[in-house]
Amino acid sequence: MKISVEITGIFLSAVMSLFTGIASAQPIDIDWTPVGQIKLESPPLDVDSTADGELVFVLMPGKVVVYNESANHQLNQIPVDQGYNRLTYSTETETLILTSSITNDLKVIHIDQVYKISVEGSPFLGPENAPVTIAVFDDYECPYCAKMEAVFSQLLAKYPEDLKLVIKQYPLRNHPNARQAALAVMAAHKQGKFWEFHSQLFANYKELSIQKMDEIAESFDLDMKQFRKDILSHDVLKLIVRDVREGQKIGVSGTPSIFLNGKQVKNPTFRNLDQLIERELAK
Structure with missing residues (x-):
């Protein structure tokens, strides 16, 4: 019984050590690739994106500009009041949440992604x-x-x-x-x-x-x-x-x-x- 306990203890210690090593592993470097770049017409106040990265939202004075995932094509822009200076996107509710530290206002905007679906030849x-x-x-x-x-x-x-x-x-x-x-x-x-x-x-x-x-x-x-x-x-x-x-x-x-x-x-x-x-x- 004593030997069994000791062996079990050694085994558990080794397993815990292994998992500890995995949890604390650190990257040795990073690799990066530019995806896109665009010159904005005015200074951005805040930025966020959808979880899949397909949409990028940039808050500027008086509007939210929506870009594609490569940030090289503007899809649309949403007019908002000048005072909003913070933006976040909620993936769960598909909403943009805007706040103003100046006026203490909060605004929620529902976002629907619109897809072009081919219907040629379809009944x-x-x-x-x-x-x-x-x-x-x-x-x-x-x-x-x-x-x-x-x-x-x-x-x-x-x-x-x-x-x-x-x-x-x-x-x-x-x-x-x-x-x-x-x-x-x-x-x-x-x-x-x-x-x-x-x-x-x-x-x-x-x-x-x-x-x-x-x-x-x-x-x-x-x-x-x-x-x-x-x-x-x-x-x-x-x-x-x-x-x-x-x-x-x-x-x-x-x-x-x-x-x-x-x-x-x-x-x-x-x-x-x-x-x-x-x-x-x-x-």
């Missing part, structure tokens, strides 16, 4: 030039995507002249039939049956298989020879790869990911989407 419902566009990154084995179909139907019925719904393909890797479903629905699109096929895929999302997709195709009297050919075509694959890469680029990590006029919607309930549409139409 859509509603007017092509509608003032509001909802782009949805979908996966046909995603139960939440299936549930959103009813919400979109309600919105399209309420805003027949003002809303355009665009479907983007984003099959997730953990859904074994989602990629084949994306290929199949875009092949059906080439025969003018996208929305019918789209609806049936979601109606059967729990039991998707190649056989089920063939059954759906046959039920719409598709040219099956052409359908199977289009599933393997470069044109169909190219559209899906474009959607996936675009989604990855703008931070899509799950489905459904919904963007309204380029701004991601974090709480896509009917009520919230309805309010956001009204806000866009009021601009």
